[in-house]
Amino acid sequence: MTERKFRLDVVVDSFTKAKQEDGSIVLDEYVRGYDELCIFFDSLGSVFGFITSDVRDKIGILKHHRSNENGKNYDMVKRMFDFEVEKNLTAAQTKPLSGSRTLLRLHRALAFTVLFMKGLSEASDKDDSSKLAADAYNETLARYHPWLIRKAALLAMYTLDNVGDMIKKASGGNANEEEAKKLLKEGVDAIQPVYDATEALYTSYDLHGLP
Numbered sequence: 542m543t544e545r546k547f548r549l550d551v552v553v554d555s556f557t558k559a560k561q562e563d564g565s566i567v568l569d570e571y572v573r574g575y576d577e578l579c580i581f582f583d584s585l586g587s588v589f590g591f592i593t594s595d596v597r598d599k600i601g602i603l604k605h606h607r608s609n610e611n612g613k614n615y616d617m618v619k620r621m622f623d624f625e626v627e628k629n630l631t632a633a634q635t636k637p638l639s640g641s642r643t644l645l646r647l648h649r650a651l652a653f654t655v656l657f658m659k660g661l662s663e664a665s666d667k668d669d670s671s672k673l674a675a676d677a678y679n680e681t682l683a684r685y686h687p688w689l690i691r692k693a694a695l696l697a698m699y700t701l702d703n704v705g706d707m708i709k710k711a712s713g714g715n716a717n718e719e720e721a722k723k724l725l726k727e728g729v730d731a732i733q734p735v736y737d738a739t740e741a742l743y744t745s746y747d748l749h750g751l752p
Contacts, residue, residue, distance in 0.1 A: 546580075547580040549581075549727070550724070551574070552577045552578060553727050555570045555571070555573040560735045566619070566739055567616040568615055571735065572640075572715070574732070574735075575600055578596075578654060579600075582596075586700070591680075594652055595646065595690050611688040622748065626641075645743065648743065649681065651732065651735075651739075655733055657673060657674055660674075660676070661708055664704045664708070670704045671698045673704070675695055675698050676738060679695075719745035
């Protein structure tokens with residue numbers, strides 16, 4: 542069975558549908574887009590294993606919340622926050638972990654993802670993909686990781702392919718470099734508003750500090 546290639550158009554479609562006109566975020570579409578992003582990071586090899594394994598675990602938790610008896614409260618991010626704040630569930634350590642806490646981890650990783658994709662979309666052949674990834678990591682996820690994980694992650698990034706190959710992988714290998722960069726930019730443009738709206742919700746509910 543042939544392994545399915547990453548489809549950036551699925552990312553664009555899902556994150557575009559995730560943000561509604563009223564600013565609300567559809568959790569199912571957010572998760573669908575993230576599922577596709579995992580395929581991209583898988584294609585980059587074990588270097589991003591520290592992201593994909595955790596992301597898949599978190600996606601599974603959100604899917605569980607959506608499918609259980611309280612699933613109707615997990616269709617929108619704001620509704621999820623309202624429900625979990627009212628029930629005092631946001632910081633609960635019981636399993637499955639709260640949707641609010643789980644989404645926060647995905648939200649932080651999305652900051653890295655969008656910054657890395659933006660770097661690739663603007664990169665020249667002279668740029669170093671390892672530096673692009675490291676810069677994006679240091680600006681985002683690194684602040685939440687202990688020293689040993691930071692060190693291992695940054696060392697692993699030195700094994701990344703050159704910029705040209707990375708851009709091809711991001712496009713699924715079906716576009717030339719110029720077309721691939723355009724697709725990457727479309728991905729960034731679709732993800733950024735969802736990230737910004739989610740960031741604003743975490744701020745308004747004062748949930749950035751969930752353990």
